[in-house]
Amino acid sequence: MGARLLAPEADEVPPFPLEQTVAALAADPPHWPASTTDLRRVRLVLRFSSAGLLRLLGGTAELTVELLDYPGEWLLDLPLLQQSYGDWSRATFALARRGVRAPLARDWLDFLARHPADRTGDPQTALQAYELYRDFLAACRDREQLSLLQPGRFLNPGQIADPSLLQFCPMPLAIGARAPPGSLAALMEARFEAYRRVIVQPFFTQLARNVDRQIVLVDVLRALNAGEEAFADHRLALDTILAAFRFGRRSLLRRLFGARIDRVLFAATKADHVPALQRDHLEALMANLVEAPSLRAKAARARAAAAALASIRCTEDGTDVIDGRKVDIVVGLPEGGERRIRFFPGIVPVTPPPTGFWGERFTEFPVFQPPRITSAAGDGIPHINLDKALDFLLEDALA
Amino acid sequence: MTTETEAPRERLRPRILETEETGRLELNLQPPPEAHLPAPRTQRSRSPLRVAAAGLGILVLGVIGIDFVQFIDGAFAHGAGLGIAATAAVAAGCGGAVYWLGAELRGLWRLRSAERLRSLIPFALTGELKAEIDAAAAILAADPLLSEAVARYRAVREPHHSGRDALELFSRFVLAPADRLAEAAIRRAATQAFAINAISPTALLDTLLFAARALRLIREIAEIYGQRPGLAGTVHLLRRLASGAGMVGAVDLAGGILVQQLGGAVMERLSASAAESAYAAQKMARLGIIAMALCRPIDFRPGEVPSLRSLVSGLLKADRQ
Secondary structure, three states, X not given: OEEEEOOXXXXXXXXXXXXXXXXXXXXXXXXXXXXXXXXXXXXXXXXXXXXXXXXXXXXXXXXXXXXXXXXXXXXXXXXHHHOOHHHHHHHHHHHHOOOOHHHHOHHHHHHHHHOXXXXXXXXXXXXXXXXXXXXXXXXXXXXXXXXXXXXXXXXXXXXXXXXXXXXXXXXXXXXXOOOOOOEHHHHHXXXXXXXXXXXXXXXXXXXXXXXXXXXEEEOXXXXXXXXXXXXXXXXXXXXXXXXXXXXXXXXXXXXXXXXOEOEEEEEEOOHHHOOHHHHHHHHHHHHHHOHHHHHHHHHOOOEEEEEEOEOOOOOEEEEEEEOOEEEEEEEEOEOOOOEEEEEEOOOOOOOOOOHHHOOOOOOOOOOEOOOOOOOOOOOOOOOXXXXXXXXXXXXXXXX | OOOOOOOOOOOOOOEEEEEEEEOXXXXXXXXXXXXOOOOOOOOOOOOHHHHHHHHHHHHHHHHHXXXXXXXXXXXXXXXXXXHHHHHHHHHHHHXXXXXXXXXXXXXXXXXXXXXXXXXXXXXXXXHHHHHHHHHHHXXXXXXXXXXXXXXXXXXXXXXOOOHHHHHHHHHHHHHXXXXXXXXXXXXXXXXXXXXXXXXXXOHHHHHHHHHHXXXXXXXXXXXXXXXXXXXXXXXXXXXXXXXXXXXXXXXXXXXXXXXXXXXXXXXXXXXXXXXXXXXXXXXXXXXXXXXXXXXXXXXXXXXXXXXHHHHHHHHHHHHHX
């Protein structure tokens, strides 16, 4: 029946820039608002006509929805809470020496070879090692489209009061070995622990206290077209994050001792980059990728679902003929361009593809101009499945 | 003998194709799916009739309860054996009433479940949709006429099927046979309405017989869709029928077309009473289609609503011959 924004609370979480976001989409030409770089919050009060007991009493009900938005990479830090520095270092080294990561990690690994872990540690060496490691992570992301890039804040730090908290990297430590006091490894370990204690732990404590519904946005399409290794890495990142999620049915007791996620929606984004017929495939592929965590969620009596989602639809469906075959495509206006383009996203498989599927990588995904919206309240925005996603997440609360 | 097989075609890679078209796309908002939301409840003052009915109900229950107690008490006054027999008789009567109440509530619950499913399905995510359709299949599996169809649906549905696939399979394997059964029931009822109108000596008797046959048709259709409504369920269905007749606008449209066709080509050739009987049959068929729309666990999709013409045309042909 109605909704209103609640004034931001005077705490450390800054409000979501709603006005700037609407202004960007209502501009001429419209453009995408800046992506999320820090934790933001918006609180809404929804007033609705209840179908439950309240309806018999003729009253209306109110639901306060608190939305927390943060960079998805930060979720990669969740598993760190359950790992020691030594375990994390060994896992990271094992990954860095394999596949497409190996050539990109060369400078960082060479530097570590020249600065052994048991050598006396000084902040300058730690800073250099950190910068080389961060560059390696950035190259993995930008050149190879990889996703399992820990710690999550190295590439998207947000607002951190003490940047020295980030100045660490994995060091080669044998199983069971302890870093000698005063060594470079001991300095790195102390910073890793401080990073977990000061940055990671408070962030996830806040989420665990407040969040009982979660949407996990996954760019399946980009991962699919970035090649076999990028896709496998994306899967590994998802598995790593989701293994650390706490699912469970909502109950009063659980609310008192920390909420658990009782509904989780795994959403494959960019649903408007594939034509209608393939959206089901995208959704099925998403469901397939998260089958194990979905089963875990269901075993804990939480509800899990997968969807193909575009919160703002920028394209329309069409057909074209490519290599003599009639195919479904999407048509849209690229951001900053004047001529429309027709985009064929390839064939989206319904299950993780076999080895023979992979060919040349495709990474030049078009960025389509969003439709221009009016900033008047109540006017809708074209979307794909956003209504269904909200229905899944809020249906019981709005009953 | 040689067999030529088509060489596997290379997988098409993603690509961007330039066009000469310029300008922004005009993307229209998708119309929301029809959810058949209940009309907002208007604030009504308590009806005096309802208050009186509730009071009278309490009075009747109280009198019956006291009568039972006195009846048992009196029987015990004549002897223990008679008292026990009276207690057993009252217990059997109460048990029967509770059983009837239970059956009524179960029927109502099934009806409500089907209605809830129908309201959820337009908004369901694909994964959830499968669960909703399976719940609808469980309702229809209780119907002996459709249990085989449900088993066939369950046999063909694979885990990799999307929600839309499941909906398609459910429509094809379960709802289509159920629709055929319902259509047959409608044809029977329409034929009888035609006959009732033709032979009924008075308008009042005609109306009463028509209403009784219509009620039977509604219950038949509800049973076909696995709902087995009791008295309360039937009353609920009738109330929904009265308030939700607009749900199947296509029926009215089809009816209009039929009337045009009948008006021009057929009706003129029929006698006045035969024309009235034809209209009665058409009304019964229209009622049947609306009942189908109400009782189906999933809304009709475009092209699935049976046309009035298909339900009553055979009847008219028979009449003309």
